[in-house]
Amino acid sequence: MDTERQDTEWIVIHTFEGDIFAEMISEALDNVNIPNDIMRSMMSSGLGARSVSLAGGTAQLRVPEEYAEEAKAIVDDILSDKE
Numbered sequence: 001m002d003t004e005r006q007d008t009e010w011i012v013i014h015t016f017e018g019d020i021f022a023e024m025i026s027e028a029l030d031n032v033n034i035p036n037d038i039m040r041s042m043m044s045s046g047l048g049a050r051s052v053s054l055a056g057g058t059a060q061l062r063v064p065e066e067y068a069e070e071a072k073a074i075v076d077d078i079l080s081d082k083e
Contacts, residue, residue: 016058
């Protein structure tokens with residue numbers, strides 16, 4: 001991780017039950033040039049398991065603080081279309 005990313009305050013904008021949706025939304029944020037990072041649970045990261053809702057598996061989508069409001073709006077828009 002570069003120095004700029006280390007000095008930035010990262011905010012969790014959404015926690016998903018699995019990492020598939022987190023990866024999809026991460027790609028949407030990438031498409032609008034919003035830096036983001038997925039923090040996976042032990043189940044996903046340690047075992048390399050990928051799922052929509054693995055029991056005990058969560059994924060937290062994080063963005064730099066200055067992008068949080070814009071990123072949350074994008075996440076909310078995408079998730080409202082899903083329901």
